[in-house]
Amino acid sequence: MVGVELARILAMTSWAGPEALPGVIGLDHIGLAVADLAAAVTLHTEVLGLVARHRETNTDQGVEEVMLSPVGAGPGSQVQLVAALDQHSPIHRFLARHGPGLHHLAYAVHDVRNASDVLLRRGLRLLYDAPRAGTRGSLINFVHPKDTGGVLIELVESAAQTQGQG
Numbered sequence: 472m473v474g475v476e477l478a479r480i481l482a483m484t485s486w487a488g489p490e491a492l493p494g495v496i497g498l499d500h501i502g503l504a505v506a507d508l509a510a511a512v513t514l515h516t517e518v519l520g521l522v523a524r525h526r527e528t529n530t531d532q533g534v535e536e537v538m539l540s541p542v543g544a545g546p547g548s549q550v551q552l553v554a555a556l557d558q559h560s561p562i563h564r565f566l567a568r569h570g571p572g573l574h575h576l577a578y579a580v581h582d583v584r585n586a587s588d589v590l591l592r593r594g595l596r597l598l599y600d601a602p603r604a605g606t607r608g609s610l611i612n613f614v615h616p617k618d619t620g621g622v623l624i625e626l627v628e629s630a631a632q633t634q635g636q637g
């Protein structure tokens with residue numbers, strides 16, 4: 472359909488008029504808040520059969536995380552286990568209020584600054600004025616869950632995309 476194709480092309484450009492879309496290009500990962508990272512990794516590998524691909528401490532976000540995906544899965548089939556580094560971590564607060572479980576949904580976007588600007592103009596609250604460091608050198612921002620039907624949405628621009636833009 473021409474309209475859909477036009478919207479896709481507009482979303483891929485850095486120009487962002489009032490009707491522009493944020494340029495979502497896929498799912499990146501689903502984030503699970505866990506209290507016991509080692510136990511959660513064992514569940515997802517030894518019981519569910521996923522493969523742990525990456526482990527990282529992100530002090531800016533206050534998390535220790537492990538990224539997993541099934542054998543042979545595409546780039547959007549990732550599960551991110553996130554544990555709190557300390558009591559100041561948003562994960563610590565989440566666990567205290569809700570207990571372990573689904574924490575966020577991460578969309579891959581072409582350009583996180585552009586996506587954030589577009590969503591801001593649509594009246595959604597972005598958590599950061601500028602993108603911050605995410606897993607594997609990515610750039611991330613979040614949309615407040617109160618503006619998205621109760622789901623914390625992460626926007627991820629992968630390091631490969633950032634490098635590709637020069």
Ligand code: V0V
Pocket residue numbers: 502529532534536551553561562564565568573574575577598604605606609611613615616617621622623625
């Ligand atoms: C809080 N709320 C949530 C939520 N967290 N709703 C859905 N999903 C969540 N994850 C609700 C909560 O139930 C309250 O609703 C309301 O939002 C305010 O909650 P709060 O406990 O007062 O929480 P705040 O305002 O102190 O903080 C909430 C936000 C915070 C979302 C602003 O968690 C935050 O800054 N998150 C972004 C950073 C983050 O989460 N990093 C960890 C992932 P009621 O009860 O009032 O109705 S790091 C990551 O994914 C990385 C590194 C990566 O992928 O690369």
Ligand code: CO
Pocket residue numbers: 500502551575577625
């Ligand atoms: Co995440």
